[in-house]
Amino acid sequence: MPTAPAAAKVATLVEPPLVAARSADAPAPLRLLLLTDTSILAPGGSERFLRNLAARLPGDRYRITIVQLSQTVRAWSDVALPGAIENVSIRSLPIAACYGYSGLRALHCLAKLLQRERFDIVQSQHEKSDLFNALLPRRAGAIHVSNRRDMGFNKTARLRWLSRFLNHRFDRVVAPSQQILAALRDSEDIAPGRMVWIPNGVDTERFRPAADRDRAAVRASLGLGLETVAFGCLARLTEVKCHADLVQAFAVLRESVPDVRLVLLGGGPLQRDIAAQVAELGLDGCVSFLGDRPDVEQLLSALDVSVLASSTEGMSNAILESMACGLPMIATSVGGNIQLVQDQASGLLVPPRDPAALAAAMLVLARSAATRVQMGACARRRVEREFSLDAMVHAYDRMYANLAGRT
Incomplete structure (x- = not known):
């Protein structure tokens, strides 16, 4: 170093x-x-x-x-x-x-x-x-x-x-x-x-939907089942990213759809606090802390939905990279998120600091594979067209x- x-x-x-x-x-x-x-x-x-x-x-x-x-x-x-x-x-x-x-x-x-x-x-x-x-x-x-x-x-x-x-x-x-x-x-x-x-x-060559075989291999390495709906969050574990809201929403989601996983990509000062919250809610084994990774594009492509619960954003590279990988996006309606995520088209927008609304949006996409595919394709097209x-x-x-x- x-x-x-x-x-x-x-x-x-x-x-x-x-x-x-x-x-x-x-x-x-x-x-x-x-x-x-x-x-x-x-x-x-x-x-x-x-x-x-x-x-x-x-x-x-x-x-x-x-x-x-x-x-x-x-x-x-x-x-x-x-x-x-x-x-x-x-x-x-x-x-x-x-x-x-x-x-x-x-x-x-x-x-x-x-x-x-x-x-x-x-x-x-x-x-x-x-x-x-x-x-x-x-x-x-x-x-x-x-x-x-x-x-x-x-x-x-x-x-x-x-x-x-x-x-x-x-x-x-x-x-x-x-x-x-x-x-x-x-x-x-x-x-x-x-x-x-x-x-x-965003680099649309590096961040792109993975081939089925590559996607299956990464999912297997993460312990994701064929039917498991994997939600991911690409963000530093800091206060403004509101991971506590996301974990709380995920706990509510699991009550309706048990076969779901939450993958957290990124390290940060709040990791111990968020891990304690996960344990307190009985979510051990359902939430993965992957830390900072150099292969983020492969990990994103193995997910089903990307989520960002921030209380403030400029223009999120995490959203652009997720959309480029063909993922539907759930994001809070703050800052540049409103420009990037077309509500009901390439993803869903929810109010900030509202775990109940976040859980409801996650439930919509957890229950409909067709909606996930449709929104993910729309997200990829928009990035290619407007945010290269x-x-x-x-x-x-x-x-x-x-x-x-x-x-």
């Missing part, structure tokens, strides 16, 4: 090798700096988004540096980024808090990095990175972009006020769902003309080119 130095300084983890010389009349590649609070190698949706973006932007037109304000964690098998892409370098700048010594030193290091490398575009995601991006000194011709990945549930009142005060420092604010942009307009007074909507995209990874990367490429005057 590679780790970054403990000292708060920019430490290159991966240096790109030399690239072939360009023709004299070709424009210089755009220098893109991507700032993120978390390790790009982590298994979360925001990290997966950044990996996909950096890996797929045209290598002949971009030189990309990723600075993460955290230690590096172990890589997953779906990560082809470190050391594998010649135009991408990854650097680590771990900090404890923005307002402490390590934060001030990190800001100083970033300012020196910008001065030395003269980036054309600086894009940040998450709270610490956004704050640093807003405070960095400006250079003529450089563009600063804030990429908002969620509804801001982590922001304190002070941080909201500070964001509102500093938002004028960003040339553009981009988000994956229109609900996020609407919230930013209302809570942070960002003018609509400075906001851009670019929905998340290529479309997402192309939209960012177009935005960068417009902002840099390359069109």
Whole structure:
């Protein structure tokens, strides 16, 4: 497991090798700096988004540096980024808090990095990175972009006020769902003309329905019977994902349909609490904790229904990946979920924090294999049509080119 130095300084983890010389009349590649609070190698949706973006932007037109304000964690098998892409370098700048010594030193290091490398575009995601991006000194011709990945549930009142005060420092604010942009307009007074909507995209080649033989093999490895209806949840075990509501709903479901299983994909700080709830409800043997897995696409394809009980969402990669695997989706009607899940067509929407409504929706799909197949096919078609990874990367490429005057 590679780790970054403990000292708060920019430490290159991966240096790109030399690239072939360009023709004299070709424009210089755009220098893109991507700032993120978390390790790009982590298994979360925001990290997966950044990996996909950096890996797929045209290598002949971009030189990309990723600075993460955290230690590096172990890589997953779906990560082809470190050391594998010649135009991408990854650097680590771990900090404890923005307002402490390590934060001030990190800001100083970033300012020196910008001065030395003269980036054309600086894009940040998450709270610490956004704050640093807003405070960095400006250079003529450089563009600063804030990429908002969620509804801001982590922001304190002070941080909201500070964001509102500093938002004028960003040339553009981009988000994956229109609900996020609407919230930013209302809570942070960002003018609509400075906001851009670019929905998340999913790799429809990696995430796709499995062949019957492969699906049967994975189900057997999970101990799922031929007639068992398997519900799965792809989400970190954190408070906002509301696994307790899901487990409670599943317990109600089992009273009507005994041959069901719940598969939880993802680790997190609440795993002990959720495991205790499972035991208290007598669900041991019916609920599987699989933790963080690199083969999530195979596991999803072995399920029958995907469920997300979150109290807040930006635009969930878990929903997109589930839909791409041909699964009907049950999700709470919050944030970008409303854009992704077409109620009664590709899945079912339920109110947040309502285990009874969640259990009723699960019962509908548990009792009807035909409905599951129909909704799953609809979900797959919609992802292919509207939420491909290529479309997402192309939209960012177009935005960068417009902002840099390359069109």
